[in-house]
Amino acid sequence: MPTPTLGDWQQMYRAMWRIRLFEDQVQRFAAAGEVPGFPHLSTGQEAVAVGVCAHLSHEDVLFTSHRGHGHVLAKGSDLQATLAEILGRQDGLCRGRGGSMHLVDAANGVLGATGVVAGNLSLAAGAAWAAQAQGRRNISVAFFGDGATGAGAFHETLNLAALWKLPVLFVCENNGYAEFTSREEHSNVTHVSSFAAPYAIATKTIDGNDLLAVYASAAEAIDLLRRDQGPYLLECMTFRLAGHYVGDAQQYRSKEELAAHRDKCPIERFKRHLIERGVAQQELDAIGELARLEVQQAADRARAAPRPDASTVLEDVYRSPALDGISG
């Protein structure tokens, strides 16, 4: 992989802003009662999504979790179609069938998001198996939280992926919480990367709020995968600045803890880096403004988009035309 140019880095800076502002927009829509269900925001975790997805092509596939907006956008899915899906509109990515926790954008390699914690991991391994079996070079990426390591499916999948040497990158966003329960309370394993050792899976724990670190480590990991040296477990230490879902009163953590992490905001941090590298504050402001406009436009259009037609509710239960409209 060629070293990114300053322009590439600026694109990534913009990508992070798009996610941040997108989530802010979802938050506003949700507060206004316009988002069905309970959206989980990725605010504060943008560097992981952007740093990993910067290395992926459309042929590479991605499976995310309940907290997946950022990953999908970083992979390149359309802002408006993604937002429209979260609003439950007909021109959303899944025609309003999936919603916030179930974004799929097949053409862009976003193959799924599961609301069941850890449910995506084996799917990602399966996609990697298909690539391996068919001799394709693309890889598969699974994003998941630290809470998912409590689930048996995580461990079953590690074993399989190691045994079959699957080109799958497991990216854990260790944000220290599973809902309202802190990491210490749901596991006495501090670092998710420790689970790789028994399987001799390559692994690393990095600062997930440092875009440079994420980018570099993902490059390394993905390079191994593309050379059949998979799988890889990348643990990104991060923090969600938002509640578990929109509306979470966050009584389980202190104002001080939150404040301390606000200072480690990945966007601010990368901004300081770019300034150090000589990018003008104005230029960065302009990038942020551009992202704001993009999100604004997507929001306006998504909100104006038509709702699904109730008469289509029984469509697409099966692929086979012969099974269309069966009642059981």
Next chain:
Amino acid sequence: MPTPTLGDWQQMYRAMWRIRLFEDQVQRFAAAGEVPGFPHLSTGQEAVAVGVCAHLSHEDVLFTSHRGHGHVLAKGSDLQATLAEILGRQDGLCRGRGGSMHLVDAANGVLGATGVVAGNLSLAAGAAWAAQAQGRRNISVAFFGDGATGAGAFHETLNLAALWKLPVLFVCENNGYAEFTSREEHSNVTHVSSFAAPYAIATKTIDGNDLLAVYASAAEAIDLLRRDQGPYLLECMTFRLAGHYVGDAQQYRSKEELAAHRDKCPIERFKRHLIERGVAQQELDAIGELARLEVQQAADRARAAPRPDASTVLEDVYRSPALDGISG
């Protein structure tokens, strides 16, 4: 725990013979078509059962797997009642309802055996939790095979047991195979004990065919558990000298492999040890003969035992009398 006397060791020698001859008897019964289902013999793995169970009281509880005859006998269950259960008789441990894979002898602390691989592990942890919650000193033991480490339930349970510091001893009989699939083919993790590390669970891999080693390591482990330093994962390297189940043609392994392991028979090995310690060959023969007679008598009686009365088939679906005989 006081050091065993020579007499204690001789009792353990006898216990191993009882298991060996019991399994031989099951094999003969099965070959004659008298055993329903597909019994899994523990031939060759006797040292693990005996070395661990020597430390358990009736209050300590045990949960075993599909390959559990030896554990149940070593824990002290009645030969005849155990065999009667395996033959599906009315005076079997479970009145013929359970069978070979599902031995329960509650009064003796044998709380279950599951035919679903790894299904017993969380139950054992639960029993340990109950003891802990009620301030009892007894411990809980789970026996399982190396194949069970592929199951998510194994890992979920390790996490829970470590987090809650449960007094549960996980005893893995690593016999190198899961059915017809060798360890190398179902995992690239050589030693099951490696799974303990992430959780900082105390662990050890030992020669499971060496009764002395099993006895000493189990003593150490159980001592930790009784001092609230649990859980513990004890990996016993062993080998099943019989097929996966009675009737298995064993095409997946060579005659040489089998022969090599016959030489490592835990009973022969322990016999040599006792002779070195001055026990007379005659005395050992007499012990073996005693075990043979015991098993023979149990077999004769179990075989003569009545079959369950078909009219009782709907009994004991529920405990509550109000639910007796409901049809749904």
Next chain:
Amino acid sequence: MIHSFIDILRRALDEEMTRDAAVHLLGEDVAAGGAFGVTRGLAQKHGVTRVRNTPISEAAITGLATGAALCGLKPVLEIMFIDFATLAMDCLVNQTAKYRYMSGGQLAVPLVVRTQAGAAGGAAAQHSQSLEAWFIHVPGLVVIAPASPVEAYGLLKSAIRLGDPVLFIEHKRLYTMKEDLADDIELPPIGRARIVRGGTDVTLIAYSGMVQSALEAVQTLADVGISAEIIDLRTLLPLDMATIAASVSKTHRVLIAHEAVLNGGFGAEIAARIGSELFDELDTPVVRVGCPFAPIPFAPDLERALLPGAQDIVRAVRLMPGLGE
């Protein structure tokens, strides 16, 4: 005193914990109050060793609770959404439900698994299912699905005291429903349905969230001169056929309503039994109202279109020969 469904569940748990030291709660986030606040404050009151947070390990925590139930505890396990009970089916079905039988009566599993089901507000396909039909197919389990706060209070307490494994299904749409709880309520027996409202022309059989829909429907039906009797099953397993028989022998018409997918839903079993045991009592075919054959879609417009409701009951009753327009 007026209680919401959530508050009344908490009260029942609190009282049972006070009454019996063997009762322990466990589940994801329960010490923090649980995802829906049902267990709020209970860890503070009864201690974190009796109200235990667990990792996200539905399989193992169900096994843990089962093992503990074998050894003297009376655990109340929370599975946050019934959709995640899919992860605990081995234990619930192969172990928990069968323990007493397989041990020849030696052991029992006094366990309550509380879970939350049903669709509301765009929770989408993986957080909205009604899967009770799976569990009524499993000998050894008891299945309860209360339709109101007061019912939930009594049924939960009865379930905790039962001594056999109970799946206790709470409908997310009922959580905010409020009712007055009398001081000296008698605990309802497990396995007995209740007549929510008497009527003479048609029997509406429902449970959980659909009892509210039936109540709504009854108003509309009354306006057109149709008198409907509502049976709230309360306990799905065992099923109270006696109450059903008494009602159908009077009305000779039956409609069964549930939110679950129609095909293979619990309504099929009820309809089959009525068709067999009350064949001669039926003036018209048994009608089932339930979810058409699709996963629950995310968009509210679609969700609404798919879910059965009061209008579906009204429409179906009015199509019954003899009651029609």
Next chain:
Amino acid sequence: MIHSFIDILRRALDEEMTRDAAVHLLGEDVAAGGAFGVTRGLAQKHGVTRVRNTPISEAAITGLATGAALCGLKPVLEIMFIDFATLAMDCLVNQTAKYRYMSGGQLAVPLVVRTQAGAAGGAAAQHSQSLEAWFIHVPGLVVIAPASPVEAYGLLKSAIRLGDPVLFIEHKRLYTMKEDLADDIELPPIGRARIVRGGTDVTLIAYSGMVQSALEAVQTLADVGISAEIIDLRTLLPLDMATIAASVSKTHRVLIAHEAVLNGGFGAEIAARIGSELFDELDTPVVRVGCPFAPIPFAPDLERALLPGAQDIVRAVRLMPGLGE
């Protein structure tokens, strides 16, 4: 050529693997031939990368197969006993079945999950269940349960070519059954039942192992002058109501037989539909024969006492008003 059920399954798999490079087999011990020998020799022929042994990880291998199906493979996954499908329910129900719908039609899951069910010879409570009723309750799945070798051959091939997720249930008691396979057999369509034997007095609806029991019963019934028609459903989801309706409109009497527990079994759905759609055709109540409400016991005497069989069918038919003694 004469084939056993096991051999014919192998042949179908072999032919489909030869025909379509996307077809891959996976499961515990499948490279070694599988627990029942179904896949014997296929690894040697098609290579161990197309016939893959897996660890004992029912959840993950189901996810793996599903993920691979999304990306161009057509996996055929073996779950050794349907009792272990309990470990894969999250994936099968929450992911596999719902993928197409939740993605708004973008993706599909061309996956066949072969599994083995039913009781025989003391396999006991955790290796003997018939759980098909759970799966017919899940929109997005197809459920097939063949009743003979030749049927299994055609249905398995049709399933592999379908393009939607199929649960393919093989009955362990049928594995040794033998049949002659013609050379130019036409593949049966998914969703179409077959008339196994024509008759006029009563319709016997069965599938999987119970079709054999029905055939036995028909002999005995013929001896007392009762002419029974047997329908083998073959596909349980979708259900072929047209074939049922045609038969019932002729016989006006129905018995449904399955090995699964009666309460909440698939028979309930069939009975409910017949009761509703064919109400006026029925001269007598629909009768269901199935397993009474208990786990499968180990002892053969008890297993035999519990399991439904030909005599239960005969007895039930002879109790039907108008056909009786």
